[in-house]
Amino acid sequence: MHKLDLRGLKCPLPVLKTRKFLSSLAPGEKVEVACTDPLSVIDLPNLLRETGDALEASGKADGALLFLIRKGAAT
Structure with a gap:
C-alpha cells in the first residue's frame, strides 16, 4: 500500500495532489x-x-485525517 x-x-x-x-x-x-485540511472530508469524497x-x-490519527483509497478500474 x-x-x-x-x-x-x-x-x-x-x-x-491526490x-x-x-x-x-x-x-x-x-x-x-x-491530510490536516478540514475541507478534505468534503473534497476528497467528491x-x-x-x-x-x-x-x-x-478516520483520524495523530492530528491528521486519514483516507484509505482504492484505485478504480481504468475507464
Whole structure:
C-alpha cells in the first residue's frame, strides 16, 4: 500500500495532489492519504465520485485525517 502525506497543505492542494497520485496507480492499488485540511472530508469524497475510485475507510490519527483509497478500474 502506498502512503501520501499531505499534512500542512491547504485546499485545493490535497485534492490536486491526490488526483495526480491516483492517476499513477494501477486499478486495485491502494493509497493512504493523510491530510490536516478540514475541507478534505468534503473534497476528497467528491473527487472520488468524479474519478470512480473508492473510499474504503476514513478516520483520524495523530492530528491528521486519514483516507484509505482504492484505485478504480481504468475507464
